[in-house]
Amino acid sequence: MLILQVILNGIVLGSLYACIAAGFSLVWGVLNVINLMHGSFIVLGSYLAWGAYNGLGLAPWTTLLIAAPLGFMFGYAIQRGVLNRVIAAPVLVTLTLTFGLDLMLNNAMLVGFRADYRRLILEPALGSLSVGSLVVPVDRLVATAFALLLTVALYLILRRSRVGRAIVAVRMDRDASRLMGVDVPSIYATAFGLGAAMAVCAGVLLAMIFPISPIASGSYLGKAFVVCVLGGLGSVPGAVVGGLFLGLVESFGSLAFGPEHAVTLSFGLLILFLIFRPQGLLGKRGFE
Numbered sequence: 001m002l003i004l005q006v007i008l009n010g011i012v013l014g015s016l017y018a019c020i021a022a023g024f025s026l027v028w029g030v031l032n033v034i035n036l037m038h039g040s041f042i043v044l045g046s047y048l049a050w051g052a053y054n055g056l057g058l059a060p061w062t063t064l065l066i067a068a069p070l071g072f073m074f075g076y077a078i079q080r081g082v083l084n085r086v087i088a089a090p091v092l093v094t095l096t097l098t099f100g101l102d103l104m105l106n107n108a109m110l111v112g113f114r115a116d117y118r119r120l121i122l123e124p125a126l127g128s129l130s131v132g133s134l135v136v137p138v139d140r141l142v143a144t145a146f147a148l149l150l151t152v153a154l155y156l157i158l159r160r161s162r163v164g165r166a167i168v169a170v171r172m173d174r175d176a177s178r179l180m181g182v183d184v185p186s187i188y189a190t191a192f193g194l195g196a197a198m199a200v201c202a203g204v205l206l207a208m209i210f211p212i213s214p215i216a217s218g219s220y221l222g223k224a225f226v227v228c229v230l231g232g233l234g235s236v237p238g239a240v241v242g243g244l245f246l247g248l249v250e251s252f253g254s255l256a257f258g259p260e261h262a263v264t265l266s267f268g269l270l271i272l273f274l275i276f277r278p279q280g281l282l283g284k285r286g287f288e
Contacts (some may be wrong), residue, residue: 005134006251012144013245014138016206019147020220021227022154022239023198028170029234030191032091033083036098038199039221040105041071045203046212047113050120060120060208061146067200075196080189087188102217109214117211143205148240150201154194155236167191171234222263226270232280239283 024038045067052058052066078101086093126138160163168179170187178184210216223246231242246266253265273280 001044002255007248007254008134008136009083010248010251010285011244012140012247013251014244015144015147015151016202016209016243017223017227017246018240018243019202019205021224021231021243022151022236023195024221024224025228025231025234025236025239026154026158026167026198027192027195028228030167031079031083031087031094031130031188031194033094033098034091035192035195036221037078037102037105037194038224039191039217039219040102040109040204040214041075041196041199042203042220043109043212043214043217044105045071045200046117046120046207046210047109047203049204049207050212053120053122059122060204061142064146064150064201067204068197071197071200072193074193074200076189076193078196079192080185083192084185084188087185106217113214115151115213115215117213119211120207122208139208147202147205150198151236151240154179154198157194158236163187163190167194177239186238219263223266226266228280229270229273229278230280232282234266235280235282238280238282245281 020042024035027033027035027038048070049060049063052063053060058066082101083094086097122139126142128135128137129141151200155163158168166177166187167190169180169182170184170191174184179186179279179280206220222223227239227246229242230245231238231240246269249265249269250262254262257265
């Protein structure tokens, strides 16, 4: 039964990783922009959940209704007002720009919230659910369910909606899409806004489980990198597969080597995949 508990923990963790990485993968795959602000967006969502609960009494799952549109508008404005001016520049330029913007956002959170860790403590506590010898906290189950729902919602937007099909078309061939009448700058801003909305919503869910601090942004960004490489760039199903794979590896690795080696395992996997399967589990070879 210990193995089943480890698998369950890995699935819960992997579902959150998938939600963390889906928006990052979308922006990287469509805009060819490595958004180094992604981790700070996640932390910003956690602070939003903490403030909404302690100030307004809103549960985190209710805060998602506020976080999604706010995250989208924030990301849309950043891309349309700043990133769009250098979108055709080499990737190093956009990488440096998002790095600078991340420093500004992260330091603003340090000034506003300090580096102290905060916790979102639900009252009353949701407790735990037991099935035989398997035990899982209810708050983790709720976070997992909403993480999967958000990821599925993003997939359906990309596959079923008009703007989603335009995003996929721009990802496949920007010039052909422009010739077909697609407003490419607007689609870029929309994709970036969706990525930011996913990040902020992921932060809301993570606030239910993990402590909140601006210094956690680098860890979240690293997880997004690893999941994108494992699953395949620009693919929402790839983010799900990569997230679950990483969650299970970390869960079993923690059992075998201790939880302190989780980061070592993550980046060890990253190096192996970059060497032997750079396109990821579901990606296509030669895609840029």
